[in-house]
Amino acid sequence: MITCGSLLIWGVGGGWVIAGSITSGLLVSFISYTSMFYGPVNFFANLSDSYQNALSSTERLLDIIDAEPEPDLGKQLKPESIRGKIEFRHVNFSFDKTKKTLSDINVTIEPGDIVGIVGTTGSGKSTLINLFLRFYDNYEGEILLDDINIRDIDLQYYRSRIGYVQQEPMMFSDTIFNNIAYGVPNAHIEEVIHAADIANAHEFIINQPDGYDSILGERGVGLSGGEKQRISIARAVLMNPSILVFDEATAAVDSETENQIQTAIERLISGRTTLMIAHRLSTLRKANKIIVVDNGKIIECGSHDELMALKGKFYRLIKIQSMSEEVEKNKAAEKFE
Incomplete structure (x- = not known):
């Protein structure tokens, strides 16, 4: 949608510049303003996806944080050698x-x-x-x-x-x-x-x-x-x-x-x-x-x-x-x- 909008502005605006209806400076200014407008539009358009990704990542982190540590009842018992029986x-x-x-x-x-x-x-x-x-x-x-x-x-x-x-x-x-x-x-x-x-x-x-x-x-x-x-x-x-x-x-x-x-x-x-x-x-x-x-x-x-x-x-x-x-x-x- 943003790409189509940019092409439309360049096409229509370029035609007006050629026809002498507006100056090239005005066209460039208008394109600059639209690019500033597209930034927030993009942010809100992708907000839902970013939120879902963040939610999934948070759930995985919480799973790790909430995981019970492995029981280690024999802590510090370290046999000098292991034969393998x-x-x-x-x-x-x-x-x-x-x-x-x-x-x-x-x-x-x-x-x-x-x-x-x-x-x-x-x-x-x-x-x-x-x-x-x-x-x-x-x-x-x-x-x-x-x-x-x-x-x-x-x-x-x-x-x-x-x-x-x-x-x-x-x-x-x-x-x-x-x-x-x-x-x-x-x-x-x-x-x-x-x-x-x-x-x-x-x-x-x-x-x-x-x-x-x-x-x-x-x-x-x-x-x-x-x-x-x-x-x-x-x-x-x-x-x-x-x-x-x-x-x-x-x-x-x-x-x-x-x-x-x-x-x-x-x-x-x-x-x-x-x-x-x-x-x-x-x-x-x-x-x-x-x-x-x-x-x-x-x-x-x-x-x-x-x-x-x-x-x-x-x-x-x-x-x-x-x-x-x-x-x-x-x-x-x-x-x-």
Whole structure:
């Protein structure tokens, strides 16, 4: 509307100037006055949108301010070392009282074990990990780390000893260097480069326009899913944690990228207790223990070969996934031909 008004003034006024009805100075003065008038009009026209945006922002701020702090009953208890023994004893958990999400979970994981956690969507895999990470504390039973109840350990110290690689890693609008060094603010450049090298990330980072000083967009815009995963793994390497948790770290990448991520993971997990939620079950062949979760219960537990010989839930999942992969390969071959 404002643009049309300006064009109308220039058109009509220009015609009057040519006809000699008004002077050019009067036309310029009139245009200056209209531009001064348009400012308040624009302000009031956009006032409703600005108000709605401010209201939404205020609600989000109030949600943060009103959020209850996480309980930290074991403040100041910081074990000198963590071997990595994990034990769930009769753990029950539910988000509401109508249905149990996890029911009577009993499992012992020895130091250095590589444990795969598998199951169908909604079976309780991620909830099991979230309890161990202390994202929820309102559960029944006990979760022990090196025979100490995790509720009794200082929360900040506890989480600092766990490396967590998510399916969708959180990236910040900052340099690649600062994204890797997020958990270790005082890290030296040599340490960051070493961590990136172990995570198979160094090569693609140095090919960026500014290398480690390249600025990422919000949530890692500018990087592929596999590149973000490798930066997340480098972040875990730099923290040098006692325990590692991978939540479907290779679920959303192609086969070539998966191999690079798997190589990085194998370098990282050596000698550390590792929990892996896996979407692609073929990635669990090196796990010395696999836990199968179904409807909130552990229904099978053993090595890959033991569970295949059992021909239970895990065996069926492997067969279904193998058939799906074969169908996809055949479709790809037909399109190529």
